[in-house]
Amino acid sequence: MPNSPEAATAPAPLVATLVAGPGRPVLTPALIGKAAGALPVAATPHTLAEGIAADLAFTAPAAGRKEFEAALRAALGDAPVDVFVQPQAGRRKRLIVADMDSTLIGQECIDELAAELGLKDHIAAITERAMRGEIAFEPALRERVGLLAGLDAGVAERVWRERITLTPGGKALVATMHANGGYAALVSGGFTVFTEKVAAALGFDEHNANTLIVENGRLTGRVGEPILGRDAKLARLETLIAEKGLVAAEAIAVGDGANDLAMIRAAGLGVAFHAKPAVAAEADARIDHGDLSALLYFQGYHHSEFAA
Known part of the structure; x- marks a missing residue:
């Protein structure tokens, strides 16, 4: 059952998306790396738009999505970047x-x-x-x-x-x-x-x-x-x-x-x-x-x- 407690706590493919405003392309490789380092597991970066958007793919329990977002925001500090973590399936x-x-x-x-x-x-x-x-x-x-x-x-x-x-x-x-x-x-x-x-x-x-x-x-x-x-x-x-x-x-x-x-x-x-x-x-x-x-x-x- 996808909505069962077991499903929520089992490791699953997740993706964190980082997005900056197109007028302020601050999402450098260094900043992406800093965000990836804040996740509790290894993440694979994929650039969606240079300086503007990137995905970080990783595997972890879906129940921790909000905690992962909080960790990413803390790592990004004052950088004007939006963060969203979700399951990779059905995006x-x-x-x-x-x-x-x-x-x-x-x-x-x-x-x-x-x-x-x-x-x-x-x-x-x-x-x-x-x-x-x-x-x-x-x-x-x-x-x-x-x-x-x-x-x-x-x-x-x-x-x-x-x-x-x-x-x-x-x-x-x-x-x-x-x-x-x-x-x-x-x-x-x-x-x-x-x-x-x-x-x-x-x-x-x-x-x-x-x-x-x-x-x-x-x-x-x-x-x-x-x-x-x-x-x-x-x-x-x-x-x-x-x-x-x-x-x-x-x-x-x-x-x-x-x-x-x-x-x-x-x-x-x-x-x-x-x-x-x-x-x-x-x-x-x-x-x-x-x-x-x-x-x-x-x-x-x-x-x-x-x-x-």
């Missing part, structure tokens, strides 16, 4: 479900809309509390959208052009998973006016989000019900797993906020991306330094295998 996934705001893009779209009314700081403070899980997502969204009442709906197009930036690595992530038979779903607590653009820009197969209600060309301050939040994100992940004939172990879920936690917990690989502390503490893997291409390195892709 490559066939489904990715991703959050949008502060994950696929560098902003929170509602905060940028609020900037048009001079309310960015006020609304951003509510957003931050909701993403940390300090207040419930749905009422917080209704409150923030209510403050946008009267805003010209056409402003969203300008916000997209002038304020929104795509997170590096996103296009390669989706294209590479597609090239290997994968499916990509964008599931956001944000708004369709932005998810449709992000999904098209990055090549997602589908996008799911909330709808801002517009009358006479202006936002009414209301959002379509039911609100897509934590439970809806989880439900879409579970539905896609079933529809595609997969199991949870073949899926990745990635996000940064509290409303992503349920899908992060349910996926075979749940990833906290530059996330709030509560999310990072519960995810299988955390990306604090790398960009979205780290999700490909975690799956064992060499940089030469990235799809254009």
Whole structure:
């Protein structure tokens, strides 16, 4: 039985993946060697991208994965390198479900809309509390959208052009998973006016989000019900797993906020991306330094295998 106590304590092929940000290629052979020396058993290094990513293959009980990660982080010290230890079997996934705001893009779209009314700081403070899980997502969204009442709906197009930036690595992530038979779903607590653009820009197969209600060309301050939040994100992940004939172990879920936690917990690989502390503490893997291409390195892709 793969999930039995005996299986967890029996030696098994594991792999530790080390990933630096592409803008700071600090992963030198010396640093890789230092990390390998921190493991309790001999490890075989394999470079995935020069200065950026490497695997350390070794054999040890899977139950010790978190202890191995802690030892590797201690050995790496202050080096800006992400660490993830997992079984070698089943690394490559066939489904990715991703959050949008502060994950696929560098902003929170509602905060940028609020900037048009001079309310960015006020609304951003509510957003931050909701993403940390300090207040419930749905009422917080209704409150923030209510403050946008009267805003010209056409402003969203300008916000997209002038304020929104795509997170590096996103296009390669989706294209590479597609090239290997994968499916990509964008599931956001944000708004369709932005998810449709992000999904098209990055090549997602589908996008799911909330709808801002517009009358006479202006936002009414209301959002379509039911609100897509934590439970809806989880439900879409579970539905896609079933529809595609997969199991949870073949899926990745990635996000940064509290409303992503349920899908992060349910996926075979749940990833906290530059996330709030509560999310990072519960995810299988955390990306604090790398960009979205780290999700490909975690799956064992060499940089030469990235799809254009």
